Amino acid sequence: MLPVEVKPKVYWVGAVDWNIRDFHGYSTYKGSTYNAYLVVDEKIALFDTVKRPFFETMLENIRKIVDPSKIDYLVVNHVEMDHSGSIPETIAAVGPEKVFCSSMGEKALGEHFHQDGWPLQVVRSGDTLRLGTKTVHFLETRMLHWPDSMFSYLAEDRLLISSDAFGQHWATSERFDDQVERSELMHHAAKYYANILLLYSPLVQKLLATVADMKLEIDTIAPDHGLIWRGNPSAILDAYGRWSRQEAKRKAVVVYDTMWHSTERMAHAVGEGLEQEGVSYKLMSLKHNHRSDVMTEILDAEALVFGSPTLNNGLVPTLADMLCYLKGLKPSGKIGAAFGSYGWSGEAVKLINGELEAMKVERVDPGLSLKYVPGAEGLARCTALGRKIGSA
Ligand code: FEO
Incomplete structure (x- = not known):
């Protein structure tokens, strides 16, 4: 140059x-x-x-x-x-x-x-x-x-x-x-x-x-x-x-990772609920989106929704990484919720909730855990969660 x-x-x-x-x-x-x-x-x-x-x-x-x-x-x-x-x-x-x-x-x-x-x-x-x-x-x-x-x-x-x-x-x-x-x-x-x-x-x-x-x-x-x-x-x-001023739009970011696509299905159903409420949203799989690009979307989003399956009694490492990174950047004025699938113990939602609390993100729902593969009823609950976030 x-x-x-x-x-x-x-x-x-x-x-x-x-x-x-x-x-x-x-x-x-x-x-x-x-x-x-x-x-x-x-x-x-x-x-x-x-x-x-x-x-x-x-x-x-x-x-x-x-x-x-x-x-x-x-x-x-x-x-x-x-x-x-x-x-x-x-x-x-x-x-x-x-x-x-x-x-x-x-x-x-x-x-x-x-x-x-x-x-x-x-x-x-x-x-x-x-x-x-x-x-x-x-x-x-x-x-x-x-x-x-x-x-x-x-x-x-x-x-x-x-x-x-x-x-x-x-x-x-x-x-x-x-x-x-x-x-x-x-x-x-x-x-x-x-x-x-x-x-x-x-x-x-x-x-x-x-x-x-x-x-x-x-x-x-x-x-x-x-x-x-x-x-x-x-x-x-x-x-x-x-x-x-952390001014936010009527927008949600749904950030997730998945092992056998159950949490991914849940993410899509949450998105449908947000859509039914007329809320603009982004589904961001951590297999396909870098944490720093997720941050760009979070900057002007009002709602943060995190999904993780339970792996070894914990979160999938990509979501743990994302939450650790986000917590350091101190977002404020957001609302949020958690979801995830599990096989037998199901700690993921509780762990996400703890992180949301630490970040002072206002939880609009206790969070949704579904066992193994979500069926029609489970997906309907995910859509209802999306609607609840959207209306909040
Ligand atoms: Fe471009 Fe803080 O260095």
Whole structure:
């Protein structure tokens, strides 16, 4: 990929990772990008770096703009390795006068790289850095999504370099939101929010309020992954407002796995009941849907319905995995129910109920367990369960 001018003398110099398919448990089925930004002014600053295997790609991009040794400052907005992995090589190649980071960033850099002698300078919210004609304003965004995270705002360019926030895992040759199909872009942005930021939703709301109070003029948001939002960043700001409030539609997600198709039949019958109530729903078999794609559907669903057969007195491992992952992401304001088939002991529904309770999902039914293969009466009970969820 070639460098791309984002604003006058502000360049994307990152890398596109077309082949990554798993990002610590998140299915990046369309790859990702690691965005780094080079600002050329009287002082030259590089904002973030790239995952280590892409260091040479970033350096080549920088060379097309300036001699890397001319870079004065490195700004570390976030220390997770997809952005900091190349910092040791970058510092060695560039020899920056200063490396700016948050106070938590300073700690995290020490705990990741164990290097003495880097010219670190801690910045806090409200601190500024004059580059020449451009000024960088720093804004700490602690726990969005790491303790070290921060934003860098270039006032003269109305440009927010936003670290992971507003990003998407999507490898494209295009660099801007207005160059790609909008619905696919929003899908990837929603998936990113659901899997990375959902549990920090209250902090996202506070941050959006802070940004609004500061009356920052923003016409472009440049995240560390995926497409850059230019022209109309309100599309993603509004979406973050909705997602952080966990606004839900009249929609249900039925998530299940099955051994001999009994629980699957139950899932379909629950779906019929939801349909009879006019509720939009998705049946998501965990044999065919990755947990991170289930999360995308859960983001705007009001009802969560989980089905598992009883296996070895427990849940099938795929559903246990899904519930463990979901619990960590702290969905709120949902209703739910459980179902499943069993042979002789039938613990699955009880175990799902326990997880729903732990997640504060409001159970609308005690749950439905059916022995071995459901017959017509059993399936009718599943449909009734779907109707009950739908009417709730
Ligand atoms: Fe893209 Fe939190 O790293």
